[in-house]
Amino acid sequence: xxxxxxxxxxxxxxxxxxxxxxxxxxxxxxxxxxxxxxxxxxxxxxxxxxxxxxxxxxxxxxxxxxxxxxxxxxxxxxxxxxxxxxxxxxxxxxxxxxxxxxxxxxxxxxxxxxxxxxxxxxxxxxxxxxxxxxxxxxxxxxxxxxxxxxxxxxxxxxxxxxxxxxxxxxxxxxxxxxxxxxxxxxxxxxxxxxxxxxxxxxxxxxxxxxxxxxxxxxxxxxxxxxxxxxxxxxxxxxxxxxxxxxxxxxxxxxxxxxxxxxxxxxxxxxxxxxxxxxxxxxxxxxxxxxxxxxxxxxxxxxxxxxxxxxxxxxxxxxxxxxxxxxxxxxxxxxxxxxxxxxxxxxxxxxxxxxxxxxxxxxxxxxxxxxxxxxxxxxxxxxxxxxxxxxxxxxxxxxxxxxxxxxxxxxx
Numbered sequence: 001x002x003x004x005x006x007x008x009x010x011x012x013x014x015x016x017x018x019x020x021x022x023x024x025x026x027x028x029x030x031x032x033x034x035x036x037x038x039x040x041x042x043x044x045x046x047x048x049x050x051x052x053x054x055x056x057x058x059x060x061x062x063x064x065x066x067x068x069x070x071x072x073x074x075x076x077x078x079x080x081x082x083x084x085x086x087x088x089x090x091x092x093x094x095x096x097x098x099x100x101x102x103x104x105x106x107x108x109x110x111x112x113x114x115x116x117x118x119x120x121x122x123x124x125x126x127x128x129x130x131x132x133x134x135x136x137x138x139x140x141x142x143x144x145x146x147x148x149x150x151x152x153x154x155x156x157x158x159x160x161x162x163x164x165x166x167x168x169x170x171x172x173x174x175x176x177x178x179x180x181x182x183x184x185x186x187x188x189x190x191x192x193x194x195x196x197x198x199x200x201x202x203x204x205x206x207x208x209x210x211x212x213x214x215x216x217x218x219x220x221x222x223x224x225x226x227x228x229x230x231x232x233x234x235x236x237x238x239x240x241x242x243x244x245x246x247x248x249x250x251x252x253x254x255x256x257x258x259x260x261x262x263x264x265x266x267x268x269x270x271x272x273x274x275x276x277x278x279x280x281x282x283x284x285x286x287x288x289x290x291x292x293x294x295x296x297x298x299x300x301x302x303x304x305x306x307x308x309x310x311x312x313x314x315x316x317x318x319x320x321x322x323x324x325x326x327x328x329x330x331x332x333x334x335x336x337x338x339x340x341x342x343x344x345x346x347x348x349x350x351x352x353x354x355x356x357x358x359x360x361x362x363x364x365x366x367x368x369x370x371x372x373x374x375x376x377x378x379x380x381x382x383x384x385x386x387x388x389x390x391x392x393x394x395x396x397x398x399x400x401x402x403x404x405x406x407x408x409x410x411x
Contacts, residue, residue, distance in 0.1 A: 033350035036111025040072070041082040042344070045104035047097045047125075048117040050089035052246065052276065055323070056115065056333030057087035062319040063337045073341055076348045076358070083344075086110065092117075094124035101125045105134050112137055112355055115160070115336045119143045119193045120220070122156075130155050135352050137343070137359045138336050138385065142167065142270065144196045146383045157359040158343070158378050158385040160336050161270050164193060165200040166407050167292060167389070171266050172204035174290065174391065175239055179264060182210040185237035187228055187244050187252055190217040197243045197268070213237050218248065226255045233261035240265040250280045257285035265289040269389065273328050274299040278394065292389040293399065294376075295369035298331045300398035308368035331369055338367040339376060339385065359385075373404035 036043040048057060064083040067073050072080040086108055090096035097116070104110045105128075112135040116122055119141040126146075129136050130153045142161030150156070175182055186201065188194035194217065202212065214235035216228035225244065229252050232240065240263040244252055249271040256265070269292045271277050278286040296303045303309050312334065316325035323330050342365050347358040362385065365376040371390045378385050390401040 034111065034352045035109045037081070037350045039079055039081070041084050042075075043084040043086070043108065043110040044112055044114040044340070045086040045088070045101075045108060045110040046113060046115050046117070047088045047090045047100035047104070047121065048115075049092035050087075052092070053117045053329060053333075054087075054089075055327050055330035056117070056336070057085075059319075059323050059327075059330040059333035060115070060337035061085050061087070062323055063315070063334055063341075066315075066318075067341065073344045075344050076346050077350060077354075081344075083341075085114070090121065092121070094120045097121040097124050098128065101128065105129070105132055110134070112352060114138055114340055115140060115333070120191060122146075123192060126153050126156060133352060135356050135359070137355065138339055140270070140332075140336075141193070142384065142386070143192050144200070145192050150381070150383055155356070156383045157356050158339065158362070159383055160332075160339070160385055162292065162386040162389055163382075163384045163407075164197050165203075167269055168197050168200035169204045170292065170389075170391075170405055171241065171290075172201060174266070175210060175241075176205070176208055179239050180209050182239040182264075183213045183235070183237045184210060184239045184241055185214040185216075185232035185235050185263065186212055186241045187216050187218070187225065187232060187248075189243065189245060189248070190219055193245075194243050201241060210239075218244070225251050228252075229255040229261075230259065233259050238263050242267045244268065245271050246277065249277050253278070253281040253285040253289070257282060267291045269293055272392075272399070274398065275326070275328055286394050287396075289394045290391065291394075291399075292391055292405075293401075294371060294374045294386055294389050295331060295335050295367070296371055297328060297399045298369070299326045299328050302398055302400075306372075308366075308370070311368045335367050335369050339365065342367075371401055371404070 064085050068082045072082045074080045088100040090100050114137055116139040122139045122141045136156045138158045138160050140160050142164045144164050146156050188198045214232050216232055218225045225248050242252055249267055267289055272291045272293055296309055313325050316323045343358040347354050360378050360380045362376055362378045374388050376385045377387045388404050388406040390404050392399045392401045
């Protein structure tokens with residue numbers, strides 16, 4: 001499913017050869033720059049729930065400030081530019097996300113939206129950004145809808161969660177290997193991510209000896225999932241597949257622990273934060289759970305000998321008062337900011353199409369915090385940057401990693 005990267009190009013390109021307007025050419029020489037970029041700066045914006053994801057934007061801003069102080073990012077067109085980064089609070093309300101993104105595009109004139117947080121927020125603005133030819137790069141979602149509608153929404157690239165159906169298929173393989181006769185209970189949000197994940201799990205388990213014996217959904221506006229966990233616990237399931245996000249994972253782990261329900265538990269990779277999600281569930285509530293991830297857990301000292309983790313610690317120390325060295329959410333923002341910088345270093349021109357081309361052609365990229373064996377790889381027809389991830393188990397208060405799994409090009 002090859003797509004054209006002719007996004008945000010001027011009318012001049014309509015009469016030029018495709019190769020002359022592609023991201024691999026230096027559009028700056030022809031003076032064809034898009035809004036939000038000059039010879040000295042490039043503007044990005046994001047929208048997120050400040051009370052939860054704020055440290056992501058704070059860490060990214062601190063990294064960009066360090067790069068700017070050193071002269072800016074040396075981009076692929078030969079110019080060094082300052083990164084101007086604006087983060088707005090949406091309270092994880094998609095309506096506010098829409099308002100924020102409109103303001104960033106129409107008033108702040110950003111070049112692109114970077115690292116938008118959440119599936120609902122992403123889907124709320126992607127059609128608007130497509131109409132405006134404004135890239136949405138490195139959004140934090142893995143919804144299958146990005147791939148299913150990629151031809152109609154080609155402005156999305158480099159999503160920094162695994163594609164949901166791929167993550168679910170890997171989880172199903174774990175269950176079939178370790179619990180071939182499992183009775184599975186499932187908790188899922190009643191949204192694109194949750195319903196898609198449940199459907200993918202059913203597909204992956206077809207023809208096996210396992211069975212889903214109970215399903216419980218919840219709305220993002222519900223105050224508690226306690227009743228759903230009671231129902232799942234009463235099902236007799238010995239495996240719990242938990243597609244919940246954020247505080248709903250905390251609630252579900254806490255309630256299962258209170259009920260002394262101890263199934264083998266698998267949680268969504270986007271809800272693995274030790275400080276914000278797992279610790280509040282209480283001592284022992286997360287012990288033994290499984291998931292996937294791609295960067296080291298900086299809340300633990302277990303990986304402090306890793307050079308990249310040491311670089312993160314030094315960065316956090318330099319920015320003490322703004323960035324906590326054990327803040328896993330901040331570490332995620334730092335990691336995604338490094339991915340953006342890598343893309344800018346490879347960006348050959350000054351159009352939005354050039355940015356999409358760079359983000360869509362990352363090969364074998366590593367970051368300071370990427371787990372050993374993990375690389376970030378993208379392609380023009382696959383709008384996700386997570387194509388390898390490490391299975392992990394939570395033991396003794398921290399995550400422990402197993403051998404990396406990699407998505408096949410056909411998968």
